Amino acid sequence: MSLLQKVVRVAAPVLFFPGIANGQQAPAGRIGIQKEYVNEISRLAGDPLVKKMFTEITRLEPETRRDHISLTEIPAPPFKETERAKAFASMLGAAGVDTLWLDPVGNVVALRRGTSGKRNVVVDAHLDTVFPEGTDVKVKFSGDTLKAPGIGDDTRGLAALLAGLKALNRAAIKTDANVYFVGTVGEEGLGDLRGIKHLFAQKTFPIHSHIALDGVGIGGIVNSAVGSIRYRVAYLGPGGHSYGAFGLANPHHALAKAIAYFTDEANEFVKSGVKTTYNVGMIGGGTSVNAIPFESWLEVDMRSESPERLAGLDAIFRNAVEKALKAENSVKRMGEDLTVKLEKVGDRPSGSIPGTNPLVQRAAASAAHLGAVPMVAASSTNSNIPLNQGIPSVTIGSGGKAGGAHSLDEWWLNENGEAGIQHMLLVLLAEAGLAK
Numbered sequence: 438m439s440l441l442q443k444v445v446r447v448a449a450p451v452l453f454f455p456g457i458a459n460g461q462q463a464p465a466g467r468i469g470i471q472k473e474y475v476n477e478i479s480r481l482a483g484d485p486l487v488k489k490m491f492t493e494i495t496r497l498e499p500e501t502r503r504d505h506i507s508l509t510e511i512p513a514p515p516f517k518e519t520e521r522a523k524a525f526a527s528m529l530g531a532a533g534v535d536t537l538w539l540d541p542v543g544n545v546v547a548l549r550r551g552t553s554g555k556r557n558v559v560v561d562a563h564l565d566t567v568f569p570e571g572t573d574v575k576v577k578f579s580g581d582t583l584k585a586p587g588i589g590d591d592t593r594g595l596a597a598l599l600a601g602l603k604a605l606n607r608a609a610i611k612t613d614a615n616v617y618f619v620g621t622v623g624e625e626g627l628g629d630l631r632g633i634k635h636l637f638a639q640k641t642f643p644i645h646s647h648i649a650l651d652g653v654g655i656g657g658i659v660n661s662a663v664g665s666i667r668y669r670v671a672y673l674g675p676g677g678h679s680y681g682a683f684g685l686a687n688p689h690h691a692l693a694k695a696i697a698y699f700t701d702e703a704n705e706f707v708k709s710g711v712k713t714t715y716n717v718g719m720i721g722g723g724t725s726v727n728a729i730p731f732e733s734w735l736e737v738d739m740r741s742e743s744p745e746r747l748a749g750l751d752a753i754f755r756n757a758v759e760k761a762l763k764a765e766n767s768v769k770r771m772g773e774d775l776t777v778k779l780e781k782v783g784d785r786p787s788g789s790i791p792g793t794n795p796l797v798q799r800a801a802a803s804a805a806h807l808g809a810v811p812m813v814a815a816s817s818t819n820s821n822i823p824l825n826q827g828i829p830s831v832t833i834g835s836g837g838k839a840g841g842a843h844s845l846d847e848w849w850l851n852e853n854g855e856a857g858i859q860h861m862l863l864v865l866l867a868e869a870g871l872a873k
């Protein structure tokens with residue numbers, strides 16, 4: 438998902454919440470920070486090694502910009518992230534890690550070993566963009582602004598990840614926990630979080646804590662996952678001439694009934710409780726105005742922060758599909774019954790951790806330390822998977838300012854972008870422990 442469009446203007450920098458379409462953002466909230474975490478972050482930031490690391494981030498800025506541009510110019514359409522994955526892997530390798538591999542689904546996984554290695558902390562950004570093959574991804578410059586599809590979402594995250602790794606290495610910082618730097622595939626659309634799903638399903642290493650970089654600015658903290666279920670439904674029948682074969686069951690008529698049954702009941706269902714939404718986004722099929730179609734299909738998207746509400750809406754949808762099938766078959770005058778094919782094309786589970794969770798507190802304390810107003814929000818990001826499994830996870834911004842995510846006019850501006858890298862590292866070091 439990762440539209441970076443919810444903008445909350447504070448002193449500076451700008452906050453963006455990933456995964457929230459313009460005007461449809463879940464309510465964002467201020468978050469209270471406990472003193473213990475304020476102290477922890479300011480102690481960390483005052484450490485001489487961390488100060489050195491921050492200086493390195495500044496020194497690295499021209500290189501970070503080059504990395505950002507060169508990664509953006511490697512297309513990474515949905516399901517075709519390999520070329521970018523290979524480039525990102527070699528950049529991580531050059532920056533210096535202990536082990537590096539591409540996993541079976543195409544994620545880039547780089548391990549920077551900790552001194553005890555008793556815990557594993559993952560920080561990831563996603564490799565894929567929403568743009569199809571053939572999209573012009575050449576970066577254009579307009580004053581200080583970089584323009585290209587994918588420049589913000591999430592190529593900035595990849596560049597920040599690299600810069601963070603380099604700064605850690607240059608300052609020779611050791612962590613207690615192992616840190617995995619990961620470039621994930623399949624975050625967007627029909628990718629259906631397949632990269633992060635695999636990461637949390639693999640058995641090579643357990644993950645104790647997860648930080649996703651997605652979105653820009655530094656104040657936004659996603660600690661609640663908007664779950665979604667998506668279906669492609671197709672009614673299938675023999676099809677025939679509109680006059681000559683009149684009386685055959687008509688797939689379009691069934692589809693129209695299904696949408697009507699569903700939306701009537703869904704409309705009532707979502708009137709109360711946690712925000713729960715539905716949208717039939719695409720319909721199609723048919724060959725001619727004077728032909729009974731042999732196929733009629735739709736694609737629907739349903740979302741909620743609440744797993745129970747999502748399951749409830751899902752049941753309403755599946756009932757409507759069956760009811761419409763029966764209704765259309767019962768009025769046919771001749772021919773075979775229609776059949777229906779229901780295919781789940783998206784399943785992003787919901788879940789959340791409270792604002793009092795140490796990881797959320799650390800992200801909030803870090804954002805505040807760096808001059809932003811921390812705000813918690815619900816969204817659909819790579820955090821959905823760990824949050825659903827009860828594993829602490831936040832999605833935070835990677836710095837700078839951006840707009841036009843998922844559009845050809847996407848842009849990114851290095852307005853205090855360094856703060857995003859500092860932010861990631863402070864949260865990461867708090868989670869992984871600074872080893873002495």
Ligand SMILES: [Zn+2]
Binds near residue numbers: 438439455651652
């Ligand atoms: Zn994204």
